[in-house]
Amino acid sequence: MNILALDLGTSSVRGLVLDTDARPLPGALARRKVSLVVHDDGTGTLDGPGYLACLVACLDELAANGHLRDVSLVATSGQWHSVVPLGADGAPLGPVLTWLDTRPEVPAGAAGPADPADFHRRTGTWWHRCYWSVRLPWLREHTGGRVARFAGLAEYVLGELLGPAPMSISQASGTGLLDLRTLDWDAEACALAGSRAEELPELAPAGWRGRLRPAYARRWPQLTDAPWAGPVGDGAASNVGSGCVEPSRAAVTVGTSAAVRLVQRVPAGQAMPPLPEELWRYRVDHDHVVTGAAYSSGGNLFAWADRELRLPGGSELEVALARVPHDRTLPVNVRFGGDRPPGMSPAGSGVLGGLSLGTTAVEILAGLMRGLCDLVADDLVVLESTVDESVEVVLGGGAVAASRWWRTSFAAALAPRPVWYGSNPEVGASGAALVALGRVGDASRLAAIVRTDETASPS
Numbered sequence: 001m002n003i004l005a006l007d008l009g010t011s012s013v014r015g016l017v018l019d020t021d022a023r024p025l026p027g028a029l030a031r032r033k034v035s036l037v038v039h040d041d042g043t044g045t046l047d048g049p050g051y052l053a054c055l056v057a058c059l060d061e062l063a064a065n066g067h068l069r070d071v072s073l074v075a076t077s078g079q080w081h082s083v084v085p086l087g088a089d090g091a092p093l094g095p096v097l098t099w100l101d102t103r104p105e106v107p108a109g110a111a112g113p114a115d116p117a118d119f120h121r122r123t124g125t126w127w128h129r130c131y132w133s134v135r136l137p138w139l140r141e142h143t144g145g146r147v148a149r150f151a152g153l154a155e156y157v158l159g160e161l162l163g164p165a166p167m168s169i170s171q172a173s174g175t176g177l178l179d180l181r182t183l184d185w186d187a188e189a190c191a192l193a194g195s196r197a198e199e200l201p202e203l204a205p206a207g208w209r210g211r212l213r214p215a216y217a218r219r220w221p222q223l224t225d226a227p228w229a230g231p232v233g234d235g236a237a238s239n240v241g242s243g244c245v246e247p248s249r250a251a252v253t254v255g256t257s258a259a260v261r262l263v264q265r266v267p268a269g270q271a272m273p274p275l276p277e278e279l280w281r282y283r284v285d286h287d288h289v290v291t292g293a294a295y296s297s298g299g300n301l302f303a304w305a306d307r308e309l310r311l312p313g314g315s316e317l318e319v320a321l322a323r324v325p326h327d328r329t330l331p332v333n334v335r336f337g338g339d340r341p342p343g344m345s346p347a348g349s350g351v352l353g354g355l356s357l358g359t360t361a362v363e364i365l366a367g368l369m370r371g372l373c374d375l376v377a378d379d380l381v382v383l384e385s386t387v388d389e390s391v392e393v394v395l396g397g398g399a400v401a402a403s404r405w406w407r408t409s410f411a412a413a414l415a416p417r418p419v420w421y422g423s424n425p426e427v428g429a430s431g432a433a434l435v436a437l438g439r440v441g442d443a444s445r446l447a448a449i450v451r452t453d454e455t456a457s458p459s
Contacts, residue, residue, distance in 0.1 A: 003436070004062070004071045004226070005429035006055065008078040008154055009234070010036060010098055010256045013051065015058035016426060017067045021446050022241070022433040024426050028067040030058035037095065042338065042347045044100025048084050048092040052157050059220055068222035075229050075436035077237035077428035078154030080174030080282065081130050085139045085147040086156070093143045096153050097135060099257070100296060102338045102347050104129040104138035113188060121272065122179050123186055124281030124289075128341040131176025133192040140194070149199045154231040161228075162210040167201035168230030170435075173283035180283060183268045204230045206286045229436035234428050235294065236284040239263050241431030242396040242422045243447025245288070245440050247387040252376055252410060253427070254298045254399040257340070260376045261292030262383055262391065276382050280341060285435055291386060293379035296337035297350075299399030301368040304336065309361035320362040321405035326412040330354045330367030334375065369406050373413035380414065394449055396422035407452040420449045 003022065007014040017028035032054035037045045062068050081099040084092050097104070106112070112127045113119035125131050129138075132150070140147055151159065151167075152175070158165035172178045172185075177193060177200070179186040185200060209227035211217075217224040232240075235253070239261050244251035250262045264273055267287045275281050281291045311317055335343075336350035352364060384391055393414050400407050400421070411419040424430055424447070434443050 001072045002070045003433045004068065004074045004223070005426070005433050006074065006076045007234075007426070007429045008055070008076060008157065008231070010046075010079055010100065013054045013058060014426075014429070015055070015062050016429055017062065017071065018430060018433050022430040022437070022439075023446070024424070024429070025067070028062065030061040032057050036098070036100070038100065040348055042102035044098045044102070044337075045095035046098055046153065048096050048153070048156050051096070051153065052160055055157060063220050063222060068220060071223060071226050073229065073433075073436060074223065074226050075429070075432040076154060076158070076231040077234050077432040078152070078171060078231040080171070080233040080235060082153040083132055083135050083139065083150055083175070084153065084156050085143050086149050086151055087146060088148040090159070092156070093146060094139070096156070097139070099130060099340070100337055102129060104135045106134055107137050110192075113192065117277070119188065120277065121275055122181070123176055123189055124173065124180050124275065125176035126342045127192060128176070130341045132195075133176050133189050136193040136195055147199070149201075150195070151201055155201050158210065158228065158231070161212060161216055163213055164202075165210055166204035166208060166230070168204050168208070168232065169283050169286055170233045170236055171231050172201070172203055174233050178283070180281060180289060181269065181272060183286065232284065232432040232435045233282055235259050235261055235292070236263070236282065236290045237428045237431035237435065238396060239290055239431065240284065240434050240440055240443045241424065241427030241429070241447070242394045243444045243449060244394050245443045248389065248391055249444070250380060250383060250391045250393050252393055252395050253397040254372070254395070254406070255397040256299050257294060257296055258298035258372055258376070258397075258399075259292055259294040260380050260383060261290050262387065263288055263290045274386055276385060278342065278379070278382050279386075284440070288440060292383060294340040295334070295372065295375060296340050297334040297372055299397070300337065301334060301372065302365065302399060302403070305361070305365045305368060309364060311361050311365060317362070318404060321366055321403070324363055324366040326370060326409045329370040330359070330363060332367045332371040334368055334371040366405070369403070370409050370413070373410050376410070377413045390417055392418040392420065394420045394422050394447070395452065396424070396427045398425055401425050411452045419452055421452045422447055423450050424448045
């Protein structure tokens with residue numbers, strides 16, 4: 001039995017085929033870059049129909065190359081926090097707001113949660129521009145009040161492929177409107193969002209499975225009988241794919257953005273563990289929660305530096321970085337894209353300090369990379385307070401896979417904790433597959449973890 005895993009990312013959409021242990025099969029990968037619209041005013045959007053077209057192209061490619069023949073399950077890792085307003089006909093009324101969009105503002109004169117601490121405990125979130133409690137009123141204002149309902153990117157895409165697709169508990173937790181204990185929409189959060197029940201997606205029950213619409217089943221007959229599992233939030237999926245599903249092991253993932261997270265088993269209805277005011281909490285599935293901190297900066301720091309600073313390429317860059325000591329980098333503020341919650345720094349808050357006429361492009365890059373390491377180290381201390389013990393760390397994601405220097409810089413910043421490197425470059429897809437299979441408990445055993453100075457195997 002093979003698994004088709006879809007990764008609905010911010011910079012690309014990918015489809016890949018995995019074996020029964022959620023490991024990528026050689027060559028069975030299709031990828032399309034997507035056009036993220038970013039402006040200095042805080043815009044961070046995607047075109048919904050264009051995104052769907054990229055996903056369809058990935059599936060067409062996999063089918064044409066014979067990779068879909070033995071697929072018996074489809075799993076999806078999808079970005080959290082996205083939202084798109086839909087009209088009565090189900091068509092988007094505007095672009096998809098991604099996690100990167102910092103424009104939504106609290107309505108003038110609006111009162112927040114009656115008890116912010118209790119709101120944070122129930123929903124794992126804050127009254128913040130990243131969540132639907134602030135985004136939905138802002139979208140109504142900017143679409144002229146014509147919105148019939150709202151969906152996340154995953155629900156919009158799967159709704160087109162499968163027919164009406166309910167929202168998984170994992171995706172719903174990223175909206176900031178879900179009560180993490182009862183697994184139902186939180187009344188106060190929905191009131192802040194000004195949302196009626198019919199405007200919000202239906203919540204998927206445990207074990208929900210979907211099927212392709214007839215038109216797409218004819219297009220990809222190999223998937224006609226394959227069930228589609230509910231999407232898993234990308235951060236949660238990455239933790240599972242990294243083998244970080246126990247309180248003693250945290251995941252640090254650096255893709256376009258970055259995060260540090262820890263998973264705990266907390267079935268629906270059980271009391272939640274303590275939640276420090278600096279951290280968020282979402283759902284992996286009906287039985288697990290994930291707690292952590294996230295950053296708008298990650299691999300996009302490298303992309304900016306590579307574009308603007310004319311960095312050397314390939315092995316030449318690695319050699320140049322190796323000459324920069326990890327503990328003697330430039331002082332920086334890496335919030336180029338603003339803050340993720342609970343921070344409120346707007347886009348354009350990045351700062352480069354300590355520059356001289358002798359400062360090189362590689363030294364600027366090293367300062368940016370180390371600056372993210374230091375943010376993670378500070379938040380990991382807070383995260384450890386929720387489990388009352390020091391944890392070991394597994395690094396993952398495409399950005400750290402591409403840079404040995406960044407991996408060793410994280411190891412230096414997080415010392416004396418043991419720091420490992422997850423050499424599977426597709427941890428989100430693998431994690432979503434393990435959740436869909438009901439094998440979260442096997443993740444630690446199946447993860448490919450090596451020393452931080454080892455390079456990734458080809459995939």
